Amino acid sequence: MEQIDVQKKMAGKKAVDYIKDGMTIGLGSGSTVYWMMKRLGELVKEGLDIKGIPSSLRTEGWAKQFGVPLTDFSNTQQLDLAIDGADEVDPQFNLIKGGGGSLVREKIVNTASKKLIIIIDESKLVDQLGAFSLPVEVVQFGYEATALQISKLGCEPVLRMNGKEPFVSNNGNFILDCPFRVINHPEQLNDDIKSVVGVVETGLFLGMTDLVIVGKDACVEVLENS
Ligand SMILES: O=C(CO)[C@H](O)[C@H](O)COP(=O)(O)O
Secondary structure, three states: OOHHHHHHHHHHHHHHHHOOOOOEEEEOOOHHHHHHHHHHHHHHHOOOOOEEEEOOHHHHHHHHHHOOOEOOOOOOOOEOEEEEOOOEEOOOOOEEOOOOOOHHHHHHHHHOEOOEEEEEEHHHEOOOOOOOOEEEEEOOOOHHHHHHHHHOOOOOOEEOEEOOEEOOOOOOOEEEEEOOOOOOOHHHHHHHHHOOOOEEEEOEEOOOOOEEEEEOOOOEEEEEOO
């Protein structure tokens, strides 16, 4: 296993320490979340009584594979805890997410949760957001015009592809990857992008993270947002 995967596994497995009997859990997306799901499945088999709401079809598949019971928003609108990955985390605990294309469902799930824990390998810690191209989910119709409007905010959006076809999110939308390179004012940028017609959601997750678990080579570091 590569070192980065060891770090993801360490962070993912540590996160389940925060899950308690009776909780409803937001289940994030991505390869780090995979390890959390695997460990959670083991604990459920040992008797842990929880339910989860997945933020992607892929995570839903892992839940079924590992025996993690699921529920949905028709049964509960507030979650006790959400555990999710990230593509960048800055010192203020602001995030870029959406590398896997699940940002809309992730933002709905994470916003509905009382607490959000982010699990990452240490490469995700950055001084400033923006080196990772910001994913923006847009409706398919007129996406070229939407991209032009976003470009006026200081980047050249790139339509995410899946082989020769555009990547389509679990919500049936396209993703524009927006290389801003340096994001100096994340709140302002988020507001500006969201005001563009055709934009569904941005991958900026601001002011919602309570705890970050960083997988390192031989340990995990837990960073608390005080
Ligand atoms: O936002 C996400 C998916 O939309 C993921 O959480 C993010 O891309 C991190 O993924 P990984 O744990 O595989 O590095």
